[in-house]
Amino acid sequence: MAESEEEVDVLVQRVVKDITNAFKRNPNIDEIGVIPCPEARYNRSPIVLVENKLGVESWCVKFLLPSVHNKLLLYRQRKHWLDREALADITCTLLLLNPDFTTAWNVRKELLQCGALSPEKDLYLGKLALTKFPKSPETWIHRRWVLQQILLQSSGRSQKDPQSEEERADGEQSRRLNDQLARTLHQEMKVCSDAACRYPSNYNAWSHRIWVLQHMATGNVKVFHDELSSTRLWVSMHVSDHSGFHYRQYLLKELIAELSQAAASTTTTTTSTGVLQHMCSTVAGISPPHHDQANGEEAGEDGRQLSSTALLQLFHQEVELCTDLIQSFPGHETLWSHRRHVYYLWHDWRREHKHQCHRGSNGGSEPDRLENGDEGPLKACAQSPAGLGEDGVNGQRHAGEAMEVDGASLPDPRNSKRLKRGALPPGAPALPSEHGFVSGILDSDCDPEQRRFALAYRKWLDTVIVQHP
Amino acid sequence: MKLYSLSVHHKGATKANLLKTAHDLSSFSFFQRSSIQEFMTFTSALIVERTSQGSRASVKEQEYLCHVYVRNDNLSAVVIADTEYPQRVCFTLLDKVLEEFSRQVDSIDWPSGSPETINYKALDIHLAKYQNPREADAMTKVQAELDETKIILHNTMESLLERGEKLDDLVSKSEVLGTQSKAFYKTMVEPDMTLQLLHSVHLKNGSIAAATRPSLTEDSFISSSGIVPGAIAATMFIALLLALYAVLWKCMVSPPLRKHSKVRVRVKRRTSV
Numbered sequence: 001m002a003e004s005e006e007e008v009d010v011l012v013q014r015v016v017k018d019i020t021n022a023f024k025r026n027p028n029i030d031e032i033g034v035i036p037c038p039e040a041r042y043n044r045s046p047i048v049l050v051e052n053k054l055g056v057e058s059w060c061v062k063f064l065l066p067s068v069h070n071k072l073l074l075y076r077q078r079k080h081w082l083d084r085e086a087l088a089d090i091t092c093t094l095l096l097l098n099p100d101f102t103t104a105w106n107v108r109k110e111l112l113q114c115g116a117l118s119p120e121k122d123l124y125l126g127k128l129a130l131t132k133f134p135k136s137p138e139t140w141i142h143r144r145w146v147l148q149q150i151l152l153q154s155s156g157r158s159q160k161d162p163q164s165e166e167e168r169a170d171g172e173q174s175r176r177l178n179d180q181l182a183r184t185l186h187q188e189m190k191v192c193s194d195a196a197c198r199y200p201s202n203y204n205a206w207s208h209r210i211w212v213l214q215h216m217a218t219g220n221v222k223v224f225h226d227e228l229s230s231t232r233l234w235v236s237m238h239v240s241d242h243s244g245f246h247y248r249q250y251l252l253k254e255l256i257a258e259l260s261q262a263a264a265s266t267t268t269t270t271t272s273t274g275v276l277q278h279m280c281s282t283v284a285g286i287s288p289p290h291h292d293q294a295n296g297e298e299a300g301e302d303g304r305q306l307s308s309t310a311l312l313q314l315f316h317q318e319v320e321l322c323t324d325l326i327q328s329f330p331g332h333e334t335l336w337s338h339r340r341h342v343y344y345l346w347h348d349w350r351r352e353h354k355h356q357c358h359r360g361s362n363g364g365s366e367p368d369r370l371e372n373g374d375e376g377p378l379k380a381c382a383q384s385p386a387g388l389g390e391d392g393v394n395g396q397r398h399a400g401e402a403m404e405v406d407g408a409s410l411p412d413p414r415n416s417k418r419l420k421r422g423a424l425p426p427g428a429p430a431l432p433s434e435h436g437f438v439s440g441i442l443d444s445d446c447d448p449e450q451r452r453f454a455l456a457y458r459k460w461l462d463t464v465i466v467q468h469p
Numbered sequence: 470m471k472l473y474s475l476s477v478h479h480k481g482a483t484k485a486n487l488l489k490t491a492h493d494l495s496s497f498s499f500f501q502r503s504s505i506q507e508f509m510t511f512t513s514a515l516i517v518e519r520t521s522q523g524s525r526a527s528v529k530e531q532e533y534l535c536h537v538y539v540r541n542d543n544l545s546a547v548v549i550a551d552t553e554y555p556q557r558v559c560f561t562l563l564d565k566v567l568e569e570f571s572r573q574v575d576s577i578d579w580p581s582g583s584p585e586t587i588n589y590k591a592l593d594i595h596l597a598k599y600q601n602p603r604e605a606d607a608m609t610k611v612q613a614e615l616d617e618t619k620i621i622l623h624n625t626m627e628s629l630l631e632r633g634e635k636l637d638d639l640v641s642k643s644e645v646l647g648t649q650s651k652a653f654y655k656t657m658v659e660p661d662m663t664l665q666l667l668h669s670v671h672l673k674n675g676s677i678a679a680a681t682r683p684s685l686t687e688d689s690f691i692s693s694s695g696i697v698p699g700a701i702a703a704t705m706f707i708a709l710l711l712a713l714y715a716v717l718w719k720c721m722v723s724p725p726l727r728k729h730s731k732v733r734v735r736v737k738r739r740t741s742v
């Protein structure tokens with residue numbers, strides 16, 4: 001279809017206006033797409049709005065994109081002036097068709113900085129662009145910039161608070177800010193999750209998710225814990241998504257760092273022990289009866305024990321999840337790689353923990369006390385891992401008769417007998433249990449890929465772990 | 470791991486007759502869903518037509534795996550899943566569905582039935598239930614009950630086709646696919662039009678930004694096939710190199726004349742003084 005320049009111009013202007021109107025008419029648009037339509041039907045707008053989904057017919061893209069692209073570049077070269085509204089509309093259209101166009105995002109950054117745009121609009125546009133281009137790196141980069149601006153703004157506002165007179169207004173404003181930040185955080189998590197669903201192993205989405213946690217939820221143990229539980233199901237349904245598992249490894253690492261730090265500080269506040277107790281009880285599923293014990297002992301000692309309890313629970317859960325997935329879905333390297341990471345984190349933490357014990361103020365008596373102490377307050381929680389272990393075994397039996405044949409369930413009772421003599425609580429990862437697990441897999445499973453991964457894992461255990469005790 | 474479509478066909482002498490189908494297209498972009506649905510139906514029918522009686526096969530096409538089971542009585546089922554979904558569970562599902570279908574629907578209706586006339590409502594429920602393979606499947610039962618037929622694995626759809634048959638031809642001749650779906654197929658097979666546009670737009674901008682570029686190279690870049698200008702550039706480059714070598718060689722080979730002339734000049738000056 002040969003169209004003259006004026007016709008193309010008119011068409012482009014009409015389309016840009018249609019897109020802007022579509023957004024005004026329906027503020028709940030949540031997805032964009034291109035409709036494969038080779039021919040134009042005269043006098044019908046190529047913009048289609050159906051059930052909160054905005055579509056562009058494909059025939060107009062070849063006119064629309066170069067024209068809008070050139071307009072923006074001419075503006076940038078100062079050969080053609082555009083007012084702020086027109087700029088916003090043009091960049092919006094451009095970015096919905098091609099979100100990797102950095103210049104358009106930069107123009108929007110300028111508009112943001114001079115106040116013509118609100119950050120929420122940019123986040124919304126980015127979210128829409130990601131529904132069609134879930135990996136687009138420029139969109140994620142711009143999103144991080146906008147979030148940084150939001151954080152700067154809110155920290156600027158909270159700093160103004162000491163100047164304010166009424167204390168109540170202070171408290172309310174800071175609470176509102178916190179709520180807003182929490183909502184933004186929650187929204188970011190959702191956007192990352194959607195993008196991860198749309199493209200397998202979406203590295204950009206998961207790295208963004210980690211960045212958001214690093215900048216908007218530093219030290220917030222509750223958020224890390226929530227994220228672990230919310231990604232648990234997702235990761236079970238996306239078994240070969242390495243980035244998802246890497247995210248879980250990151251969360252574990254952060255939780256270890258946070259909880260070890262909380263334990264190391266001798267001035268453990270009641271709130272942190274409260275959080276730890278709460279976590280321990282929710283994780284164990286029972287309320288630990290060592291409350292009374294806690295009141296009698298020193299706060300620091302208690303905090304350390306609680307944190308190690310909580311961490312052991314975390315490790316136990318993670319290893320359980322990994323075992324479950326490896327057995328249900330044979331032949332996925334990602335699961336074995338995740339197991340290695342988790343085991344290595346555990347191994348590292350155990351080593352650090354031993355160093356800390358030896359460096360403890362009470363000297364030699366402390367390691368013994370801690371080792372025995374591990375057993376003591378852990379008895380309550382220890383009943384639950386054993387209970388969990390039992391439930392795990394029962395659950396496995398319930399899932400299918402073959403689980404009894406599967407050698408992997410056998411090491412647990414043998415292991416717990418061994419462990420009663422030793423210091424490690426049952427259910428925690430340990431070298432003999434890992435070897436038992438591998439032997440179980442090799443004996444039962446006939447999938448050649450699975451065998452290969454199991455043997456590689458055993459080799460890794462022998463070379464890496466044994467040589468760095 | 471996802472299941473996208475589940476369908477039951479009757480394998481006729483030349484064609485497969487679709488009896489019932491269920492889809493789960495929630496993970497696809499909204500505007501592509503109708504085309505994708507048509508494609509899945511088309512693909513399932515094609516696979517049934519090209520699979521022999523009494524066999525099971527898995528056909529891999531890009532990031533999808535199509536599992537098919539054609540029974541000895543020509544009743545067949547196809548499930549289209551992603552590559553993560555365990556194969557074993559798929560075949561359990563196919564067995565189960567066909568068993569149930571053959572009990573509920575009379576075999577007289579199979580050769581001539583269509584989705585509207587066939588009365589079998591459980592397909593959607595099965596598809597939804599099996600989205601989570603662990604909840605739906607009693608893991609070990611399959612290994613005991615599945616008979617000894619091997620599962621053939623095809624690495625592409627093309628391997629199912631006969632010699633000389635092309636998938637493009639089958640698509641354009643198909644009655645099941647609408648015009649929009651055929652257009653959609655073209656965009657899937659050829660590189661994305663938007664990307665092509667962007668490529669040309671980027672290069673045009675290169676010419677706007679640096680206006681001093683020689684027009685020859687500009688034109689040669691913008692033209693759609695890059696082989697001819699590339700060949701011209703290569704020939705020119707090689708010619709340049711050869712010319713340089715020729716000049717160098719000539720310099721090396723020619724006798725040194727200058728020394729004599731310098732001596733002559735000096736001698737001349739002395740005599741003049």
